[in-house]
Amino acid sequence: MPAQTSKILPIPTPETETYWKGCAAHKLLIQYCTNCDHFQFYPRSICTQCMSRDIEWKTASGRATVVSYTVMHRSVSKAYGDEYPQILALVRLKEGPQMMSHIVDCRADKISIGMSVEVTFQDWTDEVSIPVFYPLSS
Numbered sequence: 001m002p003a004q005t006s007k008i009l010p011i012p013t014p015e016t017e018t019y020w021k022g023c024a025a026h027k028l029l030i031q032y033c034t035n036c037d038h039f040q041f042y043p044r045s046i047c048t049q050c051m052s053r054d055i056e057w058k059t060a061s062g063r064a065t066v067v068s069y070t071v072m073h074r075s076v077s078k079a080y081g082d083e084y085p086q087i088l089a090l091v092r093l094k095e096g097p098q099m100m101s102h103i104v105d106c107r108a109d110k111i112s113i114g115m116s117v118e119v120t121f122q123d124w125t126d127e128v129s130i131p132v133f134y135p136l137s138s
C-alpha cells in the first residue's frame with residue numbers, strides 16, 4: 001500500500017467523511033433515507049427526494065451497470081500513472097444512485113453500455129482508497 005502520492009486527494013467534509021472512511025475500509029457506503037425508502041449518492045445532509053434528515057449509511061452491494069463511458073488516451077498528470085488508455089465511466093449502482101468512476105481490468109475495446117461491473121478499491125495512500133469497478137464478465 002503506498003504511503004504517499006502526488007495524486008489530488010479528496011478532502012472530506014462533514015457530509016462525505018463517513019463515505020471516505022468506508023472507502024478506506026474497502027466498503028462502498030451510500031446514504032439511505034428511512035423516511036421515503038430512497039438511496040442517494042453523493043452524500044448530502046438531507047434526502048433529495050423528501051428533504052428528510054432521517055438518513056443512515058448502508059453498505060452498497062457493489063454491483064453496478066455501466067450507463068456511459070469515455071476512453072482517455074492521455075494522462076493529465078504523471079501522478080495517475082502511464083497505463084493508458086483508461087476508462088472513465090458513469091455507473092448505476094444496483095441500489096439506484098449513479099456515480100462516476102473508473103473501469104479497471106477491462107480493455108478499452110471491450111467496455112460497453114449495460115456491462116455489469118463490481119466495485120473494488122485502489123489504495124492511493126494509507127488513508128485514502130478510491131472505488132473503481134471491474135467487469136463481472138467479458
Ligand SMILES: [Zn+2]
Binds near residue numbers: 034036047052
Ligand atoms: Zn427521503
